[in-house]
Amino acid sequence: MPFGLLLLLVEAQWSPLLRADDAARDNLHAFALTRGGFVAVMEALSNIGRWWAYLICFTVVIGWLLWRRLVRLALFVVVTVGGSGLLNELVKLAVHRARPVLIDPIANETGTSFPSGHAQGAMVGYAVLLLVFLPVLHGAARPIAFTVAVLMVLAIGFSRVALGVHYVSDVLAGYVLGAAWVALMVASFNTWRREGGRGPADLAAGLEPEIGPGLDPREI
Structure with a gap:
């Protein structure tokens, strides 16, 4: 529903949303034009969020899961990450929304704009x-992991606006x-768990909390 609402507002060219989009584009662009260090950081964050970075990361993750014989989790990763990319391209x-147009761009991208594939x-x-x-992950490692994940998601999305x-x-x-x-894939995964005789996973403990005691975090 939130995505449908955003899409309707974009398609209807709702004035408050357009003004917010234009203001962020113009103000961040003006800030970036005279700050090479800022641009370099934004480009680095943007590169972290590119498809080839995820390909490298999740190839390692999937290989590790298969090595640990966690086939169900490996399939979840393949379908969730791969399906997300396909869904983004279809939407x-x-x-077919055009990307922002700037007189003096600091970055260039091809393709259409809505929704952001990086975000x-x-x-x-x-x-x-x-x-x-x-x-x-146990003890302080969990809140640290959550914090890092949230900050990276926000930073990568911000970098795309900052680069114009x-x-x-x-x-x-x-x-x-x-x-x-992700919510849809988790629901599907929990259905799979129930069919295998297990209850739905407590997401605060991960998709397969049963594997925790048998794994050594140093093996990741």
Whole structure:
């Protein structure tokens, strides 16, 4: 519902939303033009959120899960992360919103704008990492992991607006769609667990909390 509302407001060119998008675009662009260090940091964050970075990361994660014979979790990662990318491309194709246009751009991207693939990918990617590895995180490690994940999701989304390649509404739509997709995949995973004779997972303890006692965090 939140994603549908955002889409309707974008398609209807709702004035308050357009003004907010334009103000963020113009103010951040003006700030970035004279600050090379800021631009470098934003580009680094943006690169962390690119598809090839996730490919490297999740190839390692999937390989580790298969090595530990955690096939169900490996399939969850493949479908959730891979399906998110496909979903984003389909929605972008349907909406076909042009990217921000700036007279003196500091970054250039091809393709359409809504929703932000970086924002959606960050939401899905960091959520999946938390859901998979929470069983082996204990004590202070859990809040630290949550904090790092939240900060990275926000920072990657912000970098896309700061570089002038997305509107704020694109980023918000990416967050919302990514969260909805993860929720759908978790519900499907819990159905799979019930069919296997287990109850639904307590997400605060990860998707497969039973694996925690048998795993050594140093093996990650």
